[in-house]
Amino acid sequence: MEVEKVIETRGLRKTFRDFWRRPTVEAVKGLDFSVRQGEVFGMLGPNGSGKSTTLKMLLGLLHPTKGEIRVLGAAPSDTRVKARIGYLPEVSHLHPFLTPRETLMYYASLFGMAHGEAVRRTAELLSMVDLTQAADRAVGRFSKGMARRVGLAQALVNAPELLILDEPTSGLDPIGCREVKDLVCLLAKSGVTVLMTSHLLSDVEDVCDRVAILDRGALRAEGKIADLLRKPEAVRFLIEGLSSEAVAALRSEIEERAGCRVQLDYPAMSLESFFLQVVAQDGRLRTFEMAPFLRATQGTREGEGGACSKL
Amino acid sequence: MIRPPQNRAGARRMLQQVAAIAGTTLIEAIQQPVAFLILLSAVLTTLLVPVFQFHRFSEDGRLARDSGLSCMLVFGLVLAAGTAGRSVADEIARGTAAAAIGKPVSRVTFVVAKWLGVCGVVAIFWCGVLAATLLAERCSSHFLTLKEFVGSATDPWTLALSFLGVLSALIVAASRHFFWRRRFGVAAFAGVALSQVAVAAVSGFYNRFGELYPLHGEAACECGAEHAHAATELLLYHPELNLRVLPVALLVLFALAIFAALATALATRLQTGAALAVCAGVLILGLAGDALTAGAPLFSLRGLLSGVLPDIQNFWLCDAVAREGRVAWVYVAEAGAYAATCCAICLVAGCLSFRERDLG
Ligand SMILES: Nc1ncnc2c1ncn2[C@@H]1O[C@H](COP(=O)(O)OP(=O)(O)OP(=O)(O)O)[C@@H](O)[C@H]1O
Ligand SMILES: [Mg+2]
Numbered sequence: 314m315e316v317e318k319v320i321e322t323r324g325l326r327k328t329f330r331d332f333w334r335r336p337t338v339e340a341v342k343g344l345d346f347s348v349r350q351g352e353v354f355g356m357l358g359p360n361g362s363g364k365s366t367t368l369k370m371l372l373g374l375l376h377p378t379k380g381e382i383r384v385l386g387a388a389p390s391d392t393r394v395k396a397r398i399g400y401l402p403e404v405s406h407l408h409p410f411l412t413p414r415e416t417l418m419y420y421a422s423l424f425g426m427a428h429g430e431a432v433r434r435t436a437e438l439l440s441m442v443d444l445t446q447a448a449d450r451a452v453g454r455f456s457k458g459m460a461r462r463v464g465l466a467q468a469l470v471n472a473p474e475l476l477i478l479d480e481p482t483s484g485l486d487p488i489g490c491r492e493v494k495d496l497v498c499l500l501a502k503s504g505v506t507v508l509m510t511s512h513l514l515s516d517v518e519d520v521c522d523r524v525a526i527l528d529r530g531a532l533r534a535e536g537k538i539a540d541l542l543r544k545p546e547a548v549r550f551l552i553e554g555l556s557s558e559a560v561a562a563l564r565s566e567i568e569e570r571a572g573c574r575v576q577l578d579y580p581a582m583s584l585e586s587f588f589l590q591v592v593a594q595d596g597r598l599r600t601f602e603m604a605p606f607l608r609a610t611q612g613t614r615e616g617e618g619g620a621c622s623k624l
Numbered sequence: 625m626i627r628p629p630q631n632r633a634g635a636r637r638m639l640q641q642v643a644a645i646a647g648t649t650l651i652e653a654i655q656q657p658v659a660f661l662i663l664l665s666a667v668l669t670t671l672l673v674p675v676f677q678f679h680r681f682s683e684d685g686r687l688a689r690d691s692g693l694s695c696m697l698v699f700g701l702v703l704a705a706g707t708a709g710r711s712v713a714d715e716i717a718r719g720t721a722a723a724a725i726g727k728p729v730s731r732v733t734f735v736v737a738k739w740l741g742v743c744g745v746v747a748i749f750w751c752g753v754l755a756a757t758l759l760a761e762r763c764s765s766h767f768l769t770l771k772e773f774v775g776s777a778t779d780p781w782t783l784a785l786s787f788l789g790v791l792s793a794l795i796v797a798a799s800r801h802f803f804w805r806r807r808f809g810v811a812a813f814a815g816v817a818l819s820q821v822a823v824a825a826v827s828g829f830y831n832r833f834g835e836l837y838p839l840h841g842e843a844a845c846e847c848g849a850e851h852a853h854a855a856t857e858l859l860l861y862h863p864e865l866n867l868r869v870l871p872v873a874l875l876v877l878f879a880l881a882i883f884a885a886l887a888t889a890l891a892t893r894l895q896t897g898a899a900l901a902v903c904a905g906v907l908i909l910g911l912a913g914d915a916l917t918a919g920a921p922l923f924s925l926r927g928l929l930s931g932v933l934p935d936i937q938n939f940w941l942c943d944a945v946a947r948e949g950r951v952a953w954v955y956v957a958e959a960g961a962y963a964a965t966c967c968a969i970c971l972v973a974g975c976l977s978f979r980e981r982d983l984g
Binding site: 392410449 | 633636637638640641643644645648651652655718719720722723724725726727728729730805807980982983984
């Protein structure tokens, strides 16, 4: 069965122009890629490679110079389509005088949500992003990470089918990063399609099914992470509780029998896991709970476990 | 294919979007200290005119009225164009416009809602300055010939009440902010405007000499030829305000709505300062319109100007209410239609310009 393509671009180009309409930057140069229903798609690339520009074109914020875009089967400017998308911009653009609660109510009303429903979702989202304590302070004075959390909550207010996240973990503490990754995985499990960019390769590796690597506006590589990173000729054994004599014996045995070189290493905990363990001792680590209304909406995703099984 | 139920839901959603964007624009705008300073300057300038009147050519009331209306137009222009510029140009630069357009909000809805939000700010300002103008005229010295009084009378009580109103609005806003952490800017802006309206309403309970009603008509006031009160008539409540100013002020409000629309359209491409400068230029050329373009051939620069610029003279009828004159409501309605057309033209241009605009 053909998997439905949620996003599809063909020959996408964007040239920025100055006041006199002279071309200044060619930010995207003939991009072809597609994102399939239910997958977590990562977009990587150095600074200025055109990732954010591409996402903005998918949302109809920027007009492509050339090329074609279909998002959820329609043109990006279609407001009916935008009602099914959640977008977290690179920088959380918030109205400085509004509180997080007012901000979420504002965005909920842009989706035409009934008041009662909006109030309920706002409360659930605030608790999900851990901002209930700060819910009634103006966001203008928020720290970068707190503003990011408000941004993330506003992207989810409509229980989107397609979530577009531009560097979702930038500015977040390790706990926040981990929560975002958990969230992306949980959403993906409940059938939401996610397109995200990030500079943290480990984030992308942890949650994405497929990635595209952009450089200077062009696509350099695209595919499943496992396929891109596989070294077909290498094998790794992971054995716990082996004495050093047994290790030496095993090593010489293999080298003798198979006639190939064996490399030894002692896997350490990642710094992220260590940090989370230390913080958990203080009891600061809360159990992450996805907002109930997000759980209810989508059907569950069948089939493979995806990259999230690593988390 | 048209499916009515979906359309009704769509229309409801659009109204909700307009209300949300306009409401946020209004709150953000009046939260700005500069908006509050503009309102405060307009109200205080208007109220100070009767205090500093030195020429008594029995035109004091007119002087107060004219300067109140001028404040309304000039400060209102700065407020309308500045607010529109800030809330559109700055939001595009800051990215909050993109955040809204990333939701199911059409660009047309966004522009129209922004304009409505600015009109809301201007309307609150207008109410405050209109009330201050009416009060300033009442407090200016008038030559009265009543039963037991002949001579010039001022109304220091009302003037004191007006200033007290401004002061108490500030105190209330500050205490709300201190005790309940509510927004100062919003309460101060709305409070100052509201205080003037309240004083105007309260001033109907007493006459120029500070005597509380009920009073007998002849002793209470001199209302001019049009509705002189008989000596026996008992007045319970009698606002001694020159309500003939109302249609003139409404015309000024129409002009301000045009400037708000013009500035909104310009701000989709220009910075706030540039939008403000263009609006000021249009005001000056529009006021000079008649003199500038009288008798100009159609196909000339002057002819072109007269065709393109809104004729602001149509909205500036201060002199019409001098010496018991009146502005007909039919004229107000016609001017309203003219203003609505001008606003529509500006907004269509603004929407077209914004539709092509990259938000990134
Ligand atoms: N509004 C704009 N006007 C002119 N040039 C722009 C504009 N937005 C982006 N660019 C240019 O387009 C190129 C791509 O920018 P983009 O923001 O898409 O990069 P990015 O891949 O998201 O980078 P980063 O990883 O730093 O976020 C850059 O050279 C940038 O300077
Ligand atoms: Mg970027």
